[in-house]
Amino acid sequence: MILKKKQLARYGLILAGICLGWLLPASAQETKDDTTRVIHIIQSDKLNVITKDSVQLNRFIGNAIFRQANTLFYCDSALINRAANILDAYGHIHINQADSIHIYGEYLHYEGNTKIATLRDNARLTDNKIVLSGPELEYDMGARIGTYTQGGKLVNGSSVLTSQEGYYYADTKDVYFNNNVLLVDPEYTLTTDTLLYNTETKIATIMAPTTINDGKTVMYTTSGDYNTETGQGNFDSRPTIEDSTATITADRITMDKRTGLAFATGNMVYRDTAQKMTLLSNYGTVNQVNKTVLATQHPLMILEREKDTMYLTADTLYSAVIKRDSITVAPVKTAGTMPDTLTASVIPDSTATVRPDSITIVAADSTAVVPKDSSLALQPQPLAINADTSSAKDTSEIRYIMAWHHVRIFSDSLQGVADSVYYSSKDSIFRFYRNPVLWANMTQLSGDSIFLYTKNQQADKILLDQNSLIVKEAGPELYNQIKGNQITGYFAGQSLDWMHVDGNAESIYYIQDDDKAFISMNRTLSGIINIYFMEGELHHVTFIKDPEGTMYPFSQRPVEQTLLENFHWDIRRRPKSKYELMGDVKIKEEEPPATKTDQDF
Incomplete structure (x- = not known):
């Protein structure tokens, strides 16, 4: 017992000495150092x-x-x-x-x-x-900064961030990651070389080229911020988002992964790689879930084709992707009825085939046109209109396009203007509405509505419905014209091959000799007219079903008979190049001229 007391006393003295040794130096330094x-x-x-x-x-x-x-x-x-x-x-x-x-x-x-x-x-x-x-x-106790430089990781909920270097700021809850940065989350991965991350807000600030991959879409960006919890982000410096079929890039993109919405501002480029469609605009809204895109500031759509690319611009452009088995596109409905096949009783006195070398002038004051050859060529029959050309078992995605107001299109073979356009790859038909006008090899085509059928990414057939009019300039202030209730045209390659005019068909055309001098002006009324082209130029016209015609010697043509009712020549509205649609050429869109009638002349 006495021994234990001595040992305790000894240890007590030692501890007391140590404590005094600590306290005395500390007390001496209180005036100099922080206690x-x-x-x-x-x-x-x-x-x-x-x-x-x-x-x-x-x-x-x-x-x-x-x-x-x-x-x-x-x-x-x-x-x-x-x-x-x-x-x-x-x-x-x-x-x-x-x-x-x-x-x-x-x-x-x-x-x-x-x-x-x-x-x-x-x-x-x-x-x-x-x-x-x-x-x-x-860890710096004073600055409250934690650092690792030999590799490390941060775990924040379900998110794990790894890098070669990391700097944690306890007061602001910011972590600065550097070199081989990888953020792994159950919903996505983020890879970069430099990243600033706030552990409270869970917002990652992009400071270097960064890739965000959620398994369905991939984002490439070099600056901006991304909320790793909500999936909302704001990205600058031309970020890009891509999935299996489409990519979008712009000067700035604001996105929300939960809703799938992305808002692109400044020089947006949206590209559907599957449909070979590119959409340019200064502002666009993309829904990555529904695969839709809406462009509202100077949009321009580019539809790539093997031989001829089409450019389309409007005030507003909208495009979406749907499954083939989820929608049925109704057949083209016109005011009249277009028969699947054309059947006509051909009689010698009811059909005339007029060619430049087949005209005989009976008398100087005669207005009759008599063909030298009354034999009739076998007429090709119009194709049936089939709105749905897709396979019934095809469940792949299709894209449709809608354009509103001041629509203008340009391709090497076809140009046009309209108020609105609808196109679906389900039936491959371009539908033009409200005062549409198209030009094919300087031939003007117009109607209340126009339906352009495409096949294998090329123009195949065109339907002008109601108040249909075809105009081609024959010379200064001289116009070959054909009008009818409905006009159906057929393409061979990239040029018009022949056209079928059905219902109240009227025509005015000029006959020229081999030296291109004008001989006469012919005005004809018929139930049906077929027009044939060769190398893009009018070759001959065939009249079917009760034709009535008048031929005027060119020098004696009545001025009031030179234009059909509702004639209009809108060549100044015709887009001249793709650069004009891109905005490189600033041309004010002119209002269509007032419709002229025979009474105006």
């Missing part, structure tokens, strides 16, 4: 004083606890260099800074004067929400 730098001993199972390299060290073994200001240090054992104010701790390290930051590891080197802690071996830092870990962590 918060002093490392206080709270507890330890054992205490030894050792000397290493002439330096006196205090060794604490078993359940050691230390305190500096508002920070507690826990470990299995530790060495303290009082002269340098350095703590080296071993085993089950736990640093608790004001119950806000907790740091763990198996080894700690702590500089008490600079308040910088370096932890190794399963080192990790947490603020009770995130975990920052790596083979080595450095």
Whole structure:
């Protein structure tokens, strides 16, 4: 009993000496140094004083606890260099800074004067929400900044970020990642070289070329911010979004992955690689879920074809993708009825085939046109109108296009204007509405509505419905004209081959000799007219069903008979090049001229 009391007294003296040794230097430095730098001993199972390299060290073994200001240090054992104010701790390290930051590891080197802690071996830092870990962590107690430079990761909920270097700012909850940055989330992955991430807002600030991949779409960007929790992002510097069939790029893109909406501002380029369609605009809205795109500021659509690319512009352009088995496109409905096949009783006195070399002038004052050859050529029959040419079992996606107001199209073989256009790849028909006018090889085609059928990405057939009119300039102020209730034209290659005029067919055309001198003007009325072209030029005209015609010698043609009713020549509205549609050529869209009648002449 007496021996134990002596041992306790001895240990008490040692501890008292140590404590006095700590307190006295600390008291002497209070006027010079911050007292918060002093490392206080709270507890330890054992205490030894050792000397290493002439330096006196205090060794604490078993359940050691230390305190500096508002920070507690826990470990299995530790060495303290009082002269340098350095703590080296071993085993089950736990640093608790004001119950806000907790740091763990198996080894700690702590500089008490600079308040910088370096932890190794399963080192990790947490603020009770995130975990920052790596083979080595450095934490500045004063600045409250955690750093790793030998690789590490941050876990924030379901998101895991890894990089070669990382800097955690405890006060702002920002983490700066550098070199080989990878963010893995159950819904996407993000790869970059530099990233700023806020652990509270979960907003990633893009600072270098970055790729975001959710398995369906891929985003490429170099600057902007992305909310990793909500999927909302704002990206600058020409970001790009792409999926299996389409890509979108613009000066700036704002997106929401939950709704699938992306808003593109400034030089937007949307490309459907499957349909070979490109849409340019200064502003566009893209729905990545429904695969729709709406362009409202100077939009231009480019439809790529093997031999002839079509350019289409309007005030507003809209395009969407749907499955073939989810919609049925109704057949083209016209005011009249177009028969599937043409059947006509041909009699010699009811059909005339007029050619430049087949005219005989009976008398100088005669108005009759008599063909030299009354034989009739076999007439080709119009094709049946079939609105749905797709396979009944085809479930692949199709795209449709809608354009509103001031529509203008240009291709090498066809140009046109209209108020609105609808196109669907389900039936491959362009539908032009409200005062549409098309030009094919300088031949003007117009009607209340126009339906352009395409096949294998080329024009195949055209239907002019109601108030149909064909005009081609024969010479200065001279126009070959054909009108009827309905006009159906058929293409061979990229040129018109022949046209079928059905119902109240009328025509005015000029006959020229081999030297291109005008001989006469012919005006004819017939139930049906067929017009044939060769190399894009009018070759001959065939009249079927009760034709009535008048031929005027060219010099004696009545001025009031030179134009058909509702004649209009809109060549100034015709787009001249694709650059005009792109905006390189600024041309004010003119109003269509007032319709002229026979009474105006």
